[in-house]
Amino acid sequence: MYVVGMGRKYIVTRDVQNAPAEKSVLLVGAVETEDEVDELTAAGYDVAEQLHYPVAIATHDGFNVRDFGAVVVYAPSMDSSTGTGTALILQAEAHAHGVPVITTQSATDCAPCGTCRQYQTVSTARDASGAVVCVACFGDAPGCACGMDGVTEPVFLNGAWDVQCRRCTTITKAAFPSPWNVERDDAAAPADLFGIRA
Numbered sequence: 001m002y003v004v005g006m007g008r009k010y011i012v013t014r015d016v017q018n019a020p021a022e023k024s025v026l027l028v029g030a031v032e033t034e035d036e037v038d039e040l041t042a043a044g045y046d047v048a049e050q051l052h053y054p055v056a057i058a059t060h061d062g063f064n065v066r067d068f069g070a071v072v073v074y075a076p077s078m079d080s081s082t083g084t085g086t087a088l089i090l091q092a093e094a095h096a097h098g099v100p101v102i103t104t105q106s107a108t109d110c111a112p113c114g115t116c117r118q119y120q121t122v123s124t125a126r127d128a129s130g131a132v133v134c135v136a137c138f139g140d141a142p143g144c145a146c147g148m149d150g151v152t153e154p155v156f157l158n159g160a161w162d163v164q165c166r167r168c169t170t171i172t173k174a175a176f177p178s179p180w181n182v183e184r185d186d187a188a189a190p191a192d193l194f195g196i197r198a
Helices: 034-051 085-097 166-175
Strands: 002-005 008-011 025-029 055-057 070-074 101-103 152-157 160-165
Touching: 025 034, 025 085, 034 055, 034 070, 034 152, 034 160, 070 085, 085 101, 152 166, 160 166
Parallel strands: 025 055, 025 070, 070 101
Antiparallel strands: 002 008, 055 160, 152 160
16 A cells, blocks of 8 residues: 655555455444444344345454455444544545445434345345345345355354355354354254254
């Protein structure tokens, strides 16, 4: 990254971390305290569930934003007077490199999907008739990396939220336990899949 000021050019270097998966989303926000990191991690579940893409949680500024399909800003943002270092740096880099930046919408813009009733808090999309529609009902959800289409859910793995089918989610939760991975109310009874008892 180049910083130009007072007639001088400086090169700022730092170690960078690549995206955890192809077409991932980077979630940035306040990470100064453990509570803020927890809040950002919890918001990552909503982003993964609504956008149906893996979500990396930016707990430091060592991410290469060009490796991500988009950067989602979970307040504060550059437009806010309360912006924090990590979020501001990554958001500015995204703007500089032409990476799409999505600022989470205000509460008054949130609405449920007209088909499945999933509440849209990140970015509300509408179809040609003006009805609110989620990514899955619109048919743009990529599905699980194993190739299965259908119902997916976010699962926390290696510091990021991944979107997986029910079978892969069950295996991941059993193989990589995390306090962030909770059972859904509508989840089926634990199964024995590939020798792993969930």
